[in-house]
Amino acid sequence: MEKLSNISNIKSILSRHGFTFSKSLGQNFLINPSVCPRMAAECGAGAGVGVIEIGPGIGVLTCELARLADKVVSVELDKRLIPVLDETLAEFDNVKIINDDALKVDFHKLIEDEFKGMSVCICANLPYYITSPVIMRLLELKLPIQAITVMVQKEAAQRICAEVGTRQSSALTVAVNYYAKAQLLFNVSSGSFMPAPKVDSAVIRLNINKTPPVYVTDEELLFKIIKAAFGQRRKTLSNSLGAGLNIEKTKLNAMLESSGIPANYRAEQLTLQNFASLCNEMTGEG
Ligand code: SAM
Numbered sequence: 001m002e003k004l005s006n007i008s009n010i011k012s013i014l015s016r017h018g019f020t021f022s023k024s025l026g027q028n029f030l031i032n033p034s035v036c037p038r039m040a041a042e043c044g045a046g047a048g049v050g051v052i053e054i055g056p057g058i059g060v061l062t063c064e065l066a067r068l069a070d071k072v073v074s075v076e077l078d079k080r081l082i083p084v085l086d087e088t089l090a091e092f093d094n095v096k097i098i099n100d101d102a103l104k105v106d107f108h109k110l111i112e113d114e115f116k117g118m119s120v121c122i123c124a125n126l127p128y129y130i131t132s133p134v135i136m137r138l139l140e141l142k143l144p145i146q147a148i149t150v151m152v153q154k155e156a157a158q159r160i161c162a163e164v165g166t167r168q169s170s171a172l173t174v175a176v177n178y179y180a181k182a183q184l185l186f187n188v189s190s191g192s193f194m195p196a197p198k199v200d201s202a203v204i205r206l207n208i209n210k211t212p213p214v215y216v217t218d219e220e221l222l223f224k225i226i227k228a229a230f231g232q233r234r235k236t237l238s239n240s241l242g243a244g245l246n247i248e249k250t251k252l253n254a255m256l257e258s259s260g261i262p263a264n265y266r267a268e269q270l271t272l273q274n275f276a277s278l279c280n281e282m283t284g285e286g
Contacts, residue, residue: 004060005033017084025078026127029057032192040064042185043123043149050115054102054124059088066092073114077101102134107143125151132172139179148206157202165271171230177272180206214276222279229267238263255281
């Protein structure tokens with residue numbers, strides 16, 4: 001297949017299939033030829049590795065992944081792209097396309113059915129409208145995978161990779177840190193896409209933790225606390241958690257104190273261990 005990142009090739013393939021871009025599906029296709037080989041090389045694809053891709057578009061990243069990995073399974077929601085992918089990926093016998101929604105696919109079954117005996121990683125140029133839900137779903141499912149390498153908006157990348165306990169951190173930073181170690185790989189300019197989005201992008205890699213870095217008795221509660229604390233991030237924890245978790249203030253302040261957290265702290269000042277201590281205090285295991 002002629003270079004899929006070449007604009008005139010892309011235009012000719014898409015016009016032959018009568019394809020028009022859908023903004024609501026986050027369709028910005030890569031046209032910078034250096035990005036996909038680099039993503040494929042840095043996501044962990046190689047011999048003995050199976051890769052799950054989300055949103056292959058016309059298959060520009062899929063091709064590079066298929067060259068390196070034993071097998072690639074790509075999940076694409078837009079059924080208009082299936083005949084396009086049949087054409088662009090015709091030379092590869094190690095690629096399977098699934099027409100489904102990445103927010104609904106049974107990834108545990110997919111890995112069991114498609115990647116027996118292989119080490120598995122995920123690689124995707126994510127549709128930006130579902131960056132956080134896709135990342136959180138992939139992490140919360142606790143899949144048997146090594147790493148998740150994704151292209152996201154630059155601001156989202158900076159937020160996810162920020163250090164917990166700093167002003168740049170967010171609920172997503174803390175949640176991601178529970179499951180993985182986040183690493184910013186490289187930046188990608190908006191001109192690398194067709195159509196060009198308004199903002200730049202970056203590729204990040206989440207190296208999945210074998211065990212969480214902190215112990216909590218109730219994971220669901222931990223994430224509720226994180227969400228409530230950052231839900232009103234300008235307020236002190238005494239106020240944000242009191243309102244968000246509906247806990248009486250004196251009781252909450254006592255629990256914060258027992259966890260070694262000043263009640264006038266804000267969410268962004270807490271470490272993951274602070275959140276875990278508070279969670280365990282709330283379940284009576286502090
Ligand atoms: N990988 C291609 C590339 O880099 O050129 C396309 C990336 S484009 C940013 C995002 C892709 O995700 C599109 O092909 C879009 O149709 C697909 N997509 C959008 N929502 C999806 C979902 N919920 N599940 C699976 N794919 C989705």
